[in-house]
Amino acid sequence: MPELPEVESIRLQLEKFLVGHKIENVLVANPKIFNENPKNLIGAKFIAIRRFGKVLVMDLDNDLSLVAHVKLTGQFIYRGLNLKKSPSLSKKVTGGLGGKHTHVIFELNRGAKLYYNDVRRFGWIKAVKTKDLKKENKFIANLGPEPLKDLTLAKFKEILGKTRRAVKVVLMDQSKIGGIGNIYANDALWLSKISPKRPANSISEVETKKLFNAVEKVLKTGLKYGGASELAFVRPDGTEGDYQSHSLVYGRTGEMCKSCKKEKIKKEMLGGRGTYFCEKCQS
Numbered sequence: 001m002p003e004l005p006e007v008e009s010i011r012l013q014l015e016k017f018l019v020g021h022k023i024e025n026v027l028v029a030n031p032k033i034f035n036e037n038p039k040n041l042i043g044a045k046f047i048a049i050r051r052f053g054k055v056l057v058m059d060l061d062n063d064l065s066l067v068a069h070v071k072l073t074g075q076f077i078y079r080g081l082n083l084k085k086s087p088s089l090s091k092k093v094t095g096g097l098g099g100k101h102t103h104v105i106f107e108l109n110r111g112a113k114l115y116y117n118d119v120r121r122f123g124w125i126k127a128v129k130t131k132d133l134k135k136e137n138k139f140i141a142n143l144g145p146e147p148l149k150d151l152t153l154a155k156f157k158e159i160l161g162k163t164r165r166a167v168k169v170v171l172m173d174q175s176k177i178g179g180i181g182n183i184y185a186n187d188a189l190w191l192s193k194i195s196p197k198r199p200a201n202s203i204s205e206v207e208t209k210k211l212f213n214a215v216e217k218v219l220k221t222g223l224k225y226g227g228a229s230e231l232a233f234v235r236p237d238g239t240e241g242d243y244q245s246h247s248l249v250y251g252r253t254g255e256m257c258k259s260c261k262k263e264k265i266k267k268e269m270l271g272g273r274g275t276y277f278c279e280k281c282q283s
Helices: 004-018 130-136 153-161 167-171 182-191 205-224
Strands: 023-028 046-052 055-060 064-069 074-079 102-108 113-118 124-129 266-270 273-277
Touching: 004 046, 004 055, 004 074, 004 205, 055 130, 064 074, 064 130, 124 130, 153 167, 153 205, 167 182, 182 205, 182 273
Parallel strands: none
Antiparallel strands: 023 102, 046 055, 055 064, 064 124, 074 113, 102 113, 266 273
16 A cells, blocks of 8 residues: 555645646546545636645645545546656556546546546545545544654654554554555664564664654655555556665565675564564564
8 A cells, every 4th residue: 555655756746737727527437436526526726735644635726625545556647738748657557547447537627637547446535625624534633643744753752652562563553653554664664673573662762763763764765766666556647656676675575684684584474464574683
C-alpha cells in the first residue's frame, strides 16, 4: 500500500496538474468506488490538494472536497495541457486509460481528464463538505502525528514508551503515527540497528533518537525518488517512482547485509506483514 512518500508524490503532481481546472463531467463505471452524484461536482474548480497520512484531499471551490484513499492498487492519472509532455504510461497502468480497470473519469475543462484506475478495487473516492472533513472521515480524525510535519521527538518517545507491542507494529499504526507503512518501517529499523521485534517500550532514549532520525531520513529519501513502485504505484503523470532501487533492507531477502556484510537479510512475518532484518546488526 502506498505510504507517505508515495501519496505525497501523488499530491505534488495533482497540485501541479489540477489546481485551476474545472470539472465538466464525471463518468462513473464503478459506484462502489465513487458513489456520489456528479451533478454536485460539475462546474466546481480545484483550489488545493492536501494529504493526511495516506489519504488525499482535493478541495473544490464549492465548499466540497474529494477524499480519496488509493489503497493497494489505486492510480490517479492525469492527461491534459498542464502536463506539458505526456511521458509513456508505466506498464503498471494495467489496461491503459479508459479500459476495464478505469472506474472513474473526471472530465475537466480545456480537454483534460483525470482517470482513476484500480485493478483490485479496494480504493475509494468520496465527496464531503470541506468544513466537515475530519468529522466525516474517521481515518483522518484518528490519524496520529506525522513525521516531517508534527511528530516531535518527545511525542515519538511517549508513543513508544506506552506499549510493549513490537516496535515495527507501532510504527505502522496510523492512529499512533501517520504515514509510515511497511517499506519505510523496515528500512528505518535497519538504519537505526533496532530489531523490528523489540517491545517498543524497551527502546532506550539513545535508540529512540536514532530511530526518529532514521524514520525522517528514509521518508525524505522516498520523496527524493518519487516513492516506491514495487507493486502498482505510479504518479499522476503515469511514471513510476524509484525508491525500490534504493531500499536499504525491504525486499532484499537473501541479499548480504549492506552494513555488516556477513549476514544475509532474513524475512519473517510480523503483525501480518513481511518483515526484513539482519540478525547480526539489529538487536
